[in-house]
Amino acid sequence: MAHLLGLESVGVVRGARPVLAGVSLGLDDGARVGVLGRNGAGKSTLLALLDGTLAPDEGRVTRAGGTRVVTVGQSDTLPGGTVREVVHPAAADHEWASQAHVREIHAGLLADVGLDAEVSALSGGQRRRVALARALTQDAEVLVLDEPTNHLDVEGVDWLARHLQGRFGRGRGALVVVTHDRWFLDAVCTRIWDVVAGHDGPGGRAPVPGRVEAYDGGYAAYVLARAERERRAAAAADKRANLLRKELAWLRRGAPARTSKPKFRLDAAAELIADEPPPRDRLELTRMATTRLGKDVLDLEDASLTYPTDDGEHTVLDHVTWRLAPGERVGLIGVNGAGKTTLLRLLAGSLEPTGGRVRRGKTVRVRTLSQEAKELDAVAHRRVVEAVEEVRARVEVGGKELTAAQLTERLGFTRERAWTPVRDLSGGERRRLQLLRLLVDEPNVLLLDEPTNDLDTDTLAAVEDLLDSWPGTLVVVSHDRYLLERVTDHQLALLGDGKLRDLPGGVEEYLRLRREDEASAAPGGSGAQAPGPEDGGAVSGDVTASGPSPAERRAAKKEMARVERQLEKAAARVAQLHEQLADASAAGDVDALARLTRETREAEDVHAELEEQWLYAAEAAG
Incomplete structure (x- = not known):
């Protein structure tokens, strides 16, 4: 593959402190690289x-000669x-409109943005999409x-991932992307550069500069490789290694259902995660939450919300009934402007419905993590x-009492940063402090609005x-699909029609519904109506009436457990046959090879x- 860009023993110094040192990296044609690292480590x-x-x-x-680099920064300047x-400076419409890939970019990013609209009048999200469209339509190698x-x-992230996958193949340039969106990293990137921040030298010695470590694969493969690298390194921090093992345990246990996850060899991680407990004990979690909250938490009862617009009225919720159970963990997704933040405000009590009511349990203590700090x-x-x-000066977490200083350290503040004035914190540090202050107040209902x-x-x-x-x-x-799968048990959607829809199939089902809606709304579309109760849709906005019943969910979970036992036996049988195949191949036994090949194929089919079967049961179990 052709070489496009390279760093050879590069170092950068800011004042007297080295930011990076000894960095040697290569960027070849067809590469898709994700850049990770803590805030302030040196990614920018x-x-x-x-x-x-x-x-x-x-x-x-x-x-390399002629290599052109185009950058889209965070500021959207x-x-x-x-x-x-x-988007098309000094280009006539017929020049760009005749190109299929440019029309695709317009359809994916600018469908709701008028080409004659002034950029200065656009919202933040629209400006972001314009900046991306401007970069993607340019002829650049990197x-x-x-x-x-x-x-x-969610739809925009999905479209961008699919576009970048198709665009940057062999012979079509290279991509370098900084992102915290781990689903996006897995979907797009084939290599990870981890920027490790520098730190003060021990005993007052010279500062240790930052470095960049390279890993093959997306985020899931990076977690595995990094965990193994840190396990082998005697100086690896125990706390961070424990977090990586827990992350890896979740990746391993969720493998059958998360079909979009890369198929790296998880058996190599068996030693790392053998003694790691499940990330969340749902039965214990539910019992604790019920004790603290009682039977009633938050209920929307035939709730409606409309507000006046220049064109009449806009309906956010239309006769929606939704009952939140103790210990329930719900992810909420939907189109921009559908009312996700408005729904959180209804639950929090800072906004009242125009119809119906919101009923709150007597012991409910709600706290909200807003998008702004x-x-x-x-x-x-x-x-x-x-x-x-x-x-609060002290709080109990996981059965242990922690001080405020210990909590700040657990959420990534060094001792030096823990004594920094709040006004001097970075955006990421302010976000962490915002969340920490909510948690130590010991709410029993937590509403998170774009927490990543x-x-x-x-x-x-x-x-x-x-x-x-x-x-x-x-x-x-x-919009972070990884976070939704990681910390919630099921997802709901606001599709802009005033209804709240259950999503047994998660984000993938939401994207399918949106594609169907767009196809039916397009000229020449089928005009098919939105899915009803028989395909998992909401019934009169009542989430409790859609999806599997509690009895069906319990039966599905039993089916999952049964199939998991069979899966273990089937996997062991496949592994045994592969070993026998290797032995037969080494011995040159042609007859045995033919027989074992046939048996292996049958075992893999099983x-x-x-x-x-496990996937179907998992969807039914929610």
């Missing part, structure tokens, strides 16, 4: 080295003018994207530990670990059929 510095906006203090950056002028999924909904403005002058102690904003993958793993041991009721609004 690495991107600036690649696109040529920063010169290294040592080493050199090599670039765009020139003035209309959308048409920004595309560099910094947090491209910010402000995109404005509530921290009141404690901007305080230090991080003091901002936590203001809410500004968080790196290590911090996300720590947050998810904390939520695993949290016993209350959880409602999460997020295993595949059992996996399909």
Whole structure:
């Protein structure tokens, strides 16, 4: 494969502190690289080295002749003018409209954005899509994207992943992307660059500069490789290694249902996860939550919400009934403007419905993690530990009593950063502090609105670990598919029609429903109506009346357990036959090879059929 870009022993210094040192990386034609690292580790510095906006203090950056690099940063800095002028500067309409791949980009990113609209008048999400469209329509060998999924909904992330998969193959350029969206990393990237932050030298010695470690595969393969690397390294931090093993245990146990996950060899991780308990004991979780909350939590009863617009009225909810159970963990997805944040405000009590009612249990204590961290403005002058102690000095987590200082360390604050004024924190640090202050207030119902904003993958793993041991009721609004699968048990959707729909098939079912709606709405479409009760849709907006009944869910879980036992036996049989095949091949026994090949094929067919049965049962179990 042709070489496009390279870093040779590159180092970058800021003041007297080395940010990166000894970085040697190569970017070849067809590469799709994901860049990970904690906030402040040097990810943006690495991107600036690649696109040529920063010169290294040592080493050199090599670039093949004629290689053009296009970058989309986080700030979405765009020139003035209309959308048409920004996306296609100095190009006549017939020049770009005649190209199929450009029309595809318009359909995927700009369907609801008028080409004659002024960019300055667009929303943040629309500006993000315009910036992406501007970059994707350019003829460049290397595309560099910094947090491209910010402000995109689930559909937008899905479209972008599919587009990048198809675009960057062998001979078609290379992609470098910084993102905390782990589903996106698995779907798009074939290699990971992990930027490891530098730190102060021990005993007052010179600072240790940051470095970049390279891994093959997407996020799931990266978790495995990194866990094994850290296990072998004597100096690996025990706390981070434990989080990685827990993450790996979840990946292993969810393998049959998560069909989009890369098929890396999980058996190599058996030693790592053999003694790791399940990430969440649902029966224990439900019992604890019921004790704290009582029978009633939050109920929407025939609730409607409309508000006036210039064109009349907009209906957010239309006679919706939804009952949240103690310990329930729900993911909420939907189109932009469908009312996800509005629904959280109804549950929190900061907004009342225009019809029906919201009934709250007497012992319910609701707290909301908003998309903005404005509530921290009141404690901007305080230090991080003091901002936590203001809410509560000590709290019990997972059966252990922790101080505010211990909690801040658990959520990724070093001792130095824990005593930093809140006003001086980065966006990711403010987000972590915002969540921590909510948790120490000991709510029993937690509403999270896009909780992954500004968080790196290590911090996300720590947050998810904390939520695993949290016993209350959880409602999460997020476009992060990995997070939804990780911390919630089932998902619901707002499709913009005022109804709340159960999704037994999760995000994939939501995307299928959206594609069907778009196809029926398009000219020449079938005009088919939205799915009704028989295909898992909501009945008169009542989520409790859709999907499997509790008895059906229990039966499906028993079926899952039965099939899992058969799967283990089938997998063992396949492994045994593969060993026998190897022995027969080494011995040159042609007859045995023919017989064992036939038996192996039959055993693999049985295993595949059992996996399909498990998947159907998992969907029925919710």
